[in-house]
Amino acid sequence: MAAVDSQARADRGPGAEVPTLAGNPLLGSLLDLKSDSLGTYLRAQAQHGDVVRITAGPPGLRAELYCVFSAEGAQQVLAAQSANFRKDNTFYQEVRDSFGNGLLTSQDEDYLRQRRLVQPLFTKRRVDGYAGAVADETQATLTRWAQAPGGVVDVSDEMMELALRAVARILFGTDVDATVDVVDRCFPVITEYVLRRGYSPANVPRNWPTPGNRRAAAAMDELYAVCDRIIAERRASAGTADGTGEDLLGLLSSAGSTQDGEFDAAELRDQVLIFLLAGHETTATSLAFSLHLLGRHPEHQARAREEVLRVLGDRTPEAADLERLPYLTRVLKEAMRLYPAAPVIGRGSVAATEVAGHAIPAGSDVILSPWVTHRHPQYWPDPERFDPDRFTPEAEAERPRYAWFPFGGGPRACIGQHFSMLESVIALAMLLRAYEFEAVDADIPVSAGITLRTEGPMRCRIRGLAG
Template sequence: MAAVESQARADGGAGAEVPSLAGVPLLGSLFDLKSDSLGTYLRAQARHGDVVRITAGPPGLRAELYCVFSAEGAQQVLAAQSANFRKDNTFYQEIRDSFGNGLLTSQDEDYLRQRRLVQPLFTKRRVDGYAGAVADETQATLTAWAQAPGGVVDVSDEMMQLALRAVARILFGTDVDATVDVVDRCFPVITEYVLRRGYSPANVPRNWPTPGNRRAAAAMDELYAVCDRIIAERRTASGAGAGDGAGTGGEDLLSLLSAAGSTQDGEFDAAELRDQVLVFLLAGHETTATSLAFSLHLLGRHPEHQARAREEVLRVLGDRTPEAADLERLPYLTQVLKEAMRLYPAAPVIGRGSVAATEVAGHAVPAGADVILAPWVTHRHPRYWPDPERFDPDRFTPEAEAERPRYAWFPFGGGPRACIGQHFSMLESVIALAMLLRAYEVEAVDTDVPVSAGITLRTEGPMRCRIRSLAG
């Protein structure tokens, strides 16, 4: 036994052996992960601590997941030793094959080149110019809510539509309706396909004519076609120059992406533009929609916090349209959003692959290991969050934030691959939530909303709220 342990340490670097979560014979924790991966990760941390090994699948096809749950471990994987932890796993490859090799999935020089080309388009000044488009789309949602049957809306569906229309408008200017229809129809088919293949121990090739492959290929063809058409029309009309940017307070993002270039990095070709557009559509609406929906739902369950947030909105804004500068003037509303993102992070699980054997939080992690970070768990870690299931926006006062480790809260990832759109997400969320709370009082109808981990956090049922107009 001593010889086996010695060899394990030699293969996995310095550090203690990683404890394992008990599973069933032959299949390990396969069924637990398939039925409730987030609950499985929580149990693993509670039983075994901050680094836990979980096995899943039959012999010969078995996956071994090295799960890291501490803030310090997350900082090591995402920031301090980020070069040793790459997006090299089956799940990222499936996203890459379906949504292209954009900023979310690209690596090495591809990623660095894309980041250099895209970064100037996400400066604070540039992003702040999109506040008007967000306000316009939020106003359209408020107008539609006046006709809500029975005064009840599903805030998950509503926020998904609001966020999708906002990001499509910012990406494409006036080319919104056709894009939204196609995304609504095609994204669910593609994301289910990615999830099924990403979590399967073995997959048939994508070009085999199975029903699942055919459905996914048809959805990808339709989605790619609408993006390619808009890109071609925009380049023909403007010579890769500015679009009309209607309602975006300036040039739309597709026009800016088309014009992006440098002597060092060249410019994006049509296929690369499509990859970036698809990633922005995917990451730019589902994540923000999740944060907005759970913010509304939590406030609908906690009227005292809702009243406090509304008082701040009315005091700061009155009846005027919010603008980018108001983010700093609405600190409590921002705390509400941050607390919602703590309890319901849009990216509840983050995967990486280790390049070389290393030690994480005192435990040996071997080369080639599948490494799992789980904001869902770290955001509930009792070391950083007393009474972690309680909704308490005051956890995010400046004083409280200063007392916690940097990676106790990381809904946007971190390190050199932190989400490039995090300022836009916060801008959109604060503006939309301020306008929604000013116009409507919200009461949660479905108090218990089951969730699961997909590409982003997914609700497994309705998230209905009763709304009451505050006009007049």
């Protein structure tokens, strides 16, 4: 028995045993995670602290999740020991099988090569050149809102369309409408399929002709076809995008080096699909919740609008205005704290290790949750309160680096975070200058999908402002 215990400790690694969240004797916390995973993670942290084990599923198919909720733990997993925590789990494999092996899902040399090829396309100077396209799409939204029935809009739907049109325009130049129609139709089918399979204890093979497999395959075929068509046309004749000289697909097509070669057509499609997925849903979530929160807090809305009017007047915002709108940027950061677009981040541990004095075994599913860490009372007093001044430079300097990590961190940090901030601040500035917002739906139920999902409308009453 002593030898068995010694071997178990060796497999588990150094540190104390991780406390386990109480669950159903047969299914563990499976039903709780299915009905409210974010609430379950919050409860686990409140009851057991910053490293908690959660079990889910019946015996024989039971998953064990090692949840890490502290800023220091997040830094260890994402940055300091990132090589020990890989994107090796069922969920990432399902995303990979559906949306390709792009920057979000690739690993090892594939990822390093892709990152080297793509990095020059996301320099600050290059990204700043997309400000004009964002402003144009925001103006199109404002024009459409002038006909809003009853002066009420669902900001979740509206920001999803704005962000999708902006990223499609920057990716494809003039090929926006066809792309947006296909993404609107196909993405929900594919993401639901990924979620269902990613969180299921067992799945049938994808090539079995079940109704769910056939629906997802048809959606993927349609999505892949439109991307392949545009890629083939672009490789035959270089494209341009308004205000940038070249669209992102044109730049991706010509990206290359002696060391890394260039992307072939299949690799280009993988990058495009990941950029479409990660580049619009995340930004749309941040924009929608910023408007919703301002619609519930008119004093903060008035302060942000005063800054916008003082800095911009009537002119179109540009990239340089990002630094001139510090309060509006704080509003956005606080919205991203309360409603991080990626509320849960998964990794797989390669070797046994210790996190915050607790043993994480090799081969474990490790869960980080910005949703929980962004509400951790150690870093955020009165955490549910909306307060943009949490993000003054002085306040930020007093907190651990990973108390706020909506873009992930470490070597796998989101390559598009500057673009997301630029797009969001420009769009918010133009929307607040033109309209006053009043939240119609006070409480917005949410759930964790590939990104944060709203479970119902997020309506705001809008009133046009003179000038």
